[in-house]
Amino acid sequence: MPDSQDTLSNPRPTSAGAVSASAAAGANSPAVEFRNIDIAYGKFVAVRDFSLSIRKGSFVTLLGPSGCGKTTILRSIAGLVDISGGQIMIDGRRVDDVPIYKRNIGLVFQSYALFPHKTVFDNVAFGLKYRNVPKPEIARKVGQALDMVRLPGSEKKLPSQLSGGQQQRIALARAIVFEPQVLLLDEPLSALDANMREEMRVEIKKIQKATGITAIFVTHDQEEALSMSDRIVVMNAGSVEQIGTPEEVYDRPATAFVADFLGKANMLSGTVSRSDGPIIVTLASGQTVNVLSPKALAQGSAVTVVVRPQKLSVGGMSANRLPGRVVSASYLGGSAIYEVDIGDKTNIRANVAIGGRVLSEGEAVELGFDPNDCVLLDEAGRRIS
Amino acid sequence: MKAARPNKESKWAWRLTGFVTLCVYIFMFAPIVATVILSFNASMFGGFPMTGFSLQWYAKLMNNDAVLTAFRTSLWIALVTAIATTAIGVVTAFALVRFEFRGKQALSTLVILPALVPETILGVGLLVLIKAIDQPRTMLLLVLGHILLAVPYVVLIAQARMVGIRRVYEEAALSLGASRLSSFREITLPLLVPAVVGGALLAFTISFDNTSASLFWRPAGVETMPTQILSMLKISISPEINALGTVMILVTVGIPLLGGLILQSLTKLKRRGEPKEEAR
Numbered sequence: 001m002p003d004s005q006d007t008l009s010n011p012r013p014t015s016a017g018a019v020s021a022s023a024a025a026g027a028n029s030p031a032v033e034f035r036n037i038d039i040a041y042g043k044f045v046a047v048r049d050f051s052l053s054i055r056k057g058s059f060v061t062l063l064g065p066s067g068c069g070k071t072t073i074l075r076s077i078a079g080l081v082d083i084s085g086g087q088i089m090i091d092g093r094r095v096d097d098v099p100i101y102k103r104n105i106g107l108v109f110q111s112y113a114l115f116p117h118k119t120v121f122d123n124v125a126f127g128l129k130y131r132n133v134p135k136p137e138i139a140r141k142v143g144q145a146l147d148m149v150r151l152p153g154s155e156k157k158l159p160s161q162l163s164g165g166q167q168q169r170i171a172l173a174r175a176i177v178f179e180p181q182v183l184l185l186d187e188p189l190s191a192l193d194a195n196m197r198e199e200m201r202v203e204i205k206k207i208q209k210a211t212g213i214t215a216i217f218v219t220h221d222q223e224e225a226l227s228m229s230d231r232i233v234v235m236n237a238g239s240v241e242q243i244g245t246p247e248e249v250y251d252r253p254a255t256a257f258v259a260d261f262l263g264k265a266n267m268l269s270g271t272v273s274r275s276d277g278p279i280i281v282t283l284a285s286g287q288t289v290n291v292l293s294p295k296a297l298a299q300g301s302a303v304t305v306v307v308r309p310q311k312l313s314v315g316g317m318s319a320n321r322l323p324g325r326v327v328s329a330s331y332l333g334g335s336a337i338y339e340v341d342i343g344d345k346t347n348i349r350a351n352v353a354i355g356g357r358v359l360s361e362g363e364a365v366e367l368g369f370d371p372n373d374c375v376l377l378d379e380a381g382r383r384i385s
Numbered sequence: 386m387k388a389a390r391p392n393k394e395s396k397w398a399w400r401l402t403g404f405v406t407l408c409v410y411i412f413m414f415a416p417i418v419a420t421v422i423l424s425f426n427a428s429m430f431g432g433f434p435m436t437g438f439s440l441q442w443y444a445k446l447m448n449n450d451a452v453l454t455a456f457r458t459s460l461w462i463a464l465v466t467a468i469a470t471t472a473i474g475v476v477t478a479f480a481l482v483r484f485e486f487r488g489k490q491a492l493s494t495l496v497i498l499p500a501l502v503p504e505t506i507l508g509v510g511l512l513v514l515i516k517a518i519d520q521p522r523t524m525l526l527l528v529l530g531h532i533l534l535a536v537p538y539v540v541l542i543a544q545a546r547m548v549g550i551r552r553v554y555e556e557a558a559l560s561l562g563a564s565r566l567s568s569f570r571e572i573t574l575p576l577l578v579p580a581v582v583g584g585a586l587l588a589f590t591i592s593f594d595n596t597s598a599s600l601f602w603r604p605a606g607v608e609t610m611p612t613q614i615l616s617m618l619k620i621s622i623s624p625e626i627n628a629l630g631t632v633m634i635l636v637t638v639g640i641p642l643l644g645g646l647i648l649q650s651l652t653k654l655k656r657r658g659e660p661k662e663e664a665r
Contacts, residue, residue, distance in 0.1 A: 101560070115558070126563070
């Protein structure tokens with residue numbers, strides 16, 4: 001599981017991630033570093049003041065809805081998009097003015113982009129050929145790469161003879177065979193069907209670990225991001241919302257956007273009704289809940305209590321209890337998702353393990369959660385820290 | 386499932402449609418068929434009735450120096466036109482599809498324009514221009530004129546194909562270390578092959594059987610095949626012309642057909658084409 005990442009004590013939006021920046025260049029320099037980059041298409045600003053430093057050998061995911069600028073950032077590393085401000089460094093070397101074909105970068109596309117008129121061998125060997133690798137060496141390396149993606153012996157096939165999953169494996173082999181400094185993956189799983197996607201997810205992660213290559217992965221799928229990454233950069237509208245390990249991002253969302261985008265957390269608005277001693281928040285729906293805050297809060301200030309559906313329990317002995325009525329119940333086998341009306345038109349979602357029987361619609365229920373299991377956001381939607 | 390039984394009215398409608406179609410085809414192909422048949426006629430007169438089978442008109446053609454010279458001239462012009470036009474057309478299409486630049490819209494309209502302007506006007510126009518700058522009519526002018534006439538078609542063909550070649554292929558090649566030129570040569574151009582071959586064949590035929598513009602542009606004393614036929618017709622309708630016409634038909638229909646067949650077998654051999662987009 002991820003640890004050992006650059007510690008981010010204070011992942012504030014935008015400026016976060018630059019924490020370990022400007023550390024001495026050289027052997028310890030980050031694999032990729034963005035220093036306050038801006039990217040604009042004419043008047044439209046796609047990325048604003050983006051800074052991030054990526055450790056060698058780590059797997060970093062840029063996560064966000066479409067149009068948030070994540071693909072633009074990826075393409076800027078490759079040199080397919082020009083930046084309008086800031087600097088991009090690869091291994092401590094500034095690459096802003098280096099043309100794409102001299103950047104030594106492995107690129108995997110959503111649409112595979114295998115050359116349709118070339119065999120698998122010629123596809124994989126393409127990068128080696130342009131690096132003047134001698135022929136016998138090329139054959140050996142291509143063989144190795146195909147072994148790695150578990151498609152040995154497919155050298156003579158044409159891309160059109162392969163399935164989507166196989167094509168994407170070949171594309172991966174093509175991108176890593178020449179040992180690039182960074183591997184860029186632009187939604188590589190989106191064109192695959194669900195089963196294939198999960199298999200490829202594991203495979204990509206395995207190959208990344210085995211080769212120790214630095215990988216930057218772009219996706220809009222939170223599950224992919226959580227399961228694969230050492231670190232996740234959550235983006236929205238051209239800027240960073242939060243940078244952190246999957247656990248940090250999921251359990252302690254920095255903003256309302258992150259809480260909502262990753263796992264659709266319940267957001268309960270309320271006001272602080274007691275600020276000395278244990279803090280008590282009165283929700284818009286009338287109930288009061290105990291919460292913990294790392295800093296003092298003024299009485300009467302508006303806050304949002306964020307609770308994950310998985311942190312809610314039915315009945316039980318939790319400190320906070322929200323009585324309500326089941327609006328809908330979906331049975332998922334091991335667990336069930338209930339939508340519960342707790343008054344004032346507030347519906348909350350609970351994803352609970354099934355202990356006894358499954359609750360049915362209209363039934364009265366009491367949902368509980370622990371003060372430790374919720375996060376407080378201030379009026380602006382930022383986590384109070 | 387039983388097809389709905391056609392009522393009397395629709396049955397007649399179908400028969401009428403079939404009849405009209407047949408008439409159209411006869412109208413279109415009868416002259417061609419007649420020319421080919423009559424070229425084997427033994428008669429002295431270039432018309433029906435047939436008096437016997439003979440290859441004498443072909444033999445006579447083989448000994449007609451003027452015709453042979455014209456044939457060679459046309460062949461050369463068509464060949465040069467095809468090569469030059471294809472090169473210009475492919476590069477233009479590449480620029481029009483892949484790059485954004487000022488005056489792009491204007492250029493794409495200008496390139497197509499020669500196909501829209503009546504050939505006679507184009508012929509006179511170029512001639513007037515040449516006279517205005519006091520230059521003689523040369524073979525070069527004739528070839529340039531033919532290129533002008535054929536470029537729009539080649540650009541249109543190459544453009545249509547170019548749009549279908551996704552940019553990611555080029556991006557992938559660049560990311561793997563190929564320069565822009567190498568990626569064009571190794572990726573884009575091979576994928577453009579069908580358009581290149583198709584464009585070249587079309588340019589060849591356009592040039593080979595062009596009549597009206599060639600009449601304006603050819604230097605004194607030079608005859609292309611079509612102008613040669615025209616001048617022969619002025620004298621008499623000799624059956625020799627039927628033989629010549631048959632040769633023309635063979636070249637203008639045969640060459641694109643042959644090219645198409647070659648292309649088809651090439652595609653089959655290498656299974657050129659887009660990869661399947663669907664997963665699975």
